[in-house]
């Protein structure tokens with residue numbers, strides 16, 4: 001099939017690459033000329049396991065192309081996937097300006113039937129807005145052309161995006177249009193061995209399912225984070241509680257890890273957007289407000305533990321920081337808890353030696369923006385180093401923020417020697433407390449007293 005993907009970010013690029021892998025001819029469009037330049041030069045603008053190879057292979061076969069040429073992109077695809085960003089507006093609602101711009105471009109330039117597919121995460125009712133924007137552009141041109149609009153929310157996780165796209169738990173298609181259903185069923189057939197996994201429903205339910213899924217996952221995390229504070233106060237161990245409840249199939253084992261708070265480009269924005277939708281519907285969501293409030297608190301949990309140990313004034317203290325990305329296997333720093341932790345520790349006078357296996361460049365860029373108003377003296381107390389070991393040099397204590405695999409089994413003897421205070425603050429519960437303490441290290445983790 002001929003496919004156009006509008007927006008070549010995490011979702012658009014993965015969608016384009018995976019669809020081309022199945023033999024489709026895909027053109028990926030972006031307004032960001034720098035991204036398209038990198039891709040056309042054989043590079044890749046993001047870190048995502050397996051993606052580079054997939055992009056190279058399919059680009060070399062001529063099935064995957066990258067362009068900034070809007071007329072060419074609109075002319076190409078029978079299916080036009082919209083995968084642009086939907087960042088939060090000032091009031092928390094999803095900003096639909098990029099979705100609308102993409103829809104208008106299609107309406108302005110199309111000359112044959114198009115199936116327009118919303119892959120971006122968009123509030124209920126957006127398909128109607130897309131339909132109206134396309135119809136408006138066609139009317140301006142005085143052209144009468146039929147088109148279909150469908151919702152096809154994406155459920156991939158960063159760091160496992162290719163794997164998730166290739167072997168999805170389910171694919172949701174929201175449409176009441178026969179042509180769209182037929183084409184999308186055929187397109188996704190190779191990805192769903194079990195055809196029960198392809199769910200066709202009405203458009204609004206499809207749009208709503210995406211928010212419901214992310215909100216449920218974020219709720220589980222905030223719930224566990226809240227319980228972790230209580231577990232600490234009561235002398236229980238949240239890791240044992242996690243295993244204890246997860247063995248009940250009605251609860252399940254996934255997404256029950258207490259930690260330093262959830263981040264990323266989606267949970268924070270989608271929880272806000274759902275809260276906004278609920279408020280606009282006159283049904284304010286107490287749940288979403290609580291999920292967000294607990295998460296904001298949780299991002300400070302490591303800072304609180306450090307302050308409880310050393311006091312508010314951290315000048316003269318040096319901390320090694322392991323992990324900056326919002327989760328492992330990505331260089332994405334959007335809403336990463338590390339950003340809050342870095343700012344709070346620097347503000348209290350600490351010196352930081354930060355290491356992340358892949359997110360260091362992106363971290364340098366976004367943290368520089370975060371600290372834009374701070375004095376150079378404050379900013380200079382943050383140094384980025386090139387290895388986990390280098391971060392430990394002359395450090396008093398270690399702070400673990402992201403659970404990269406390479407942090408999982410460190411040389412505890414070397415850690416005990418390197419850290420002046422022999423102390424670890426672990427925001428991801430990576431180690432067995434008894435084992436670490438056996439090396440003479442003072443070990444503080446989440447929800448384990």
Ligand SMILES: NC(=O)C1=CN([C@@H]2O[C@H](COP(=O)(O)OP(=O)(O)OC[C@H]3O[C@@H](n4cnc5c(N)ncnc54)[C@H](O)[C@@H]3O)[C@@H](O)[C@H]2O)C=CC1
Nearest residue numbers: 007008009010011030031032084085086098102120121154
């Ligand atoms: N990042 C993720 O893991 C997931 C994201 N989503 C949703 O998918 C959507 C996209 O997210 P990301 O890929 O993370 O965003 P992103 O910010 O990485 O990429 C969006 C791209 O769209 C481009 N763009 C903006 N306006 C355009 C236009 N009019 N024409 C062509 N290109 C345009 C931007 O330049 C950018 O490269 C969002 O709604 C997000 O909530 C859904 C599932 C997973």
Ligand SMILES: O=C(O)[C@H]1O[C@H](OP(=O)(O)OP(=O)(O)OC[C@H]2O[C@@H](n3ccc(=O)[nH]c3=O)[C@H](O)[C@@H]2O)[C@H](O)[C@@H](O)[C@@H]1O
Nearest residue numbers: 154155156157158221255256257259262263264266326327
């Ligand atoms: O809509 C989206 O964009 C995507 O959002 C999430 O994916 P993602 O944000 O890439 O990453 P997750 O693995 O969900 O992690 C999100 C955050 O939750 C945290 N988390 C996750 C799981 C857990 O048990 N505890 C926990 O604190 C992670 O550290 C991370 O900061 C969802 O998992 C995807 O299904 C969805 O498609």
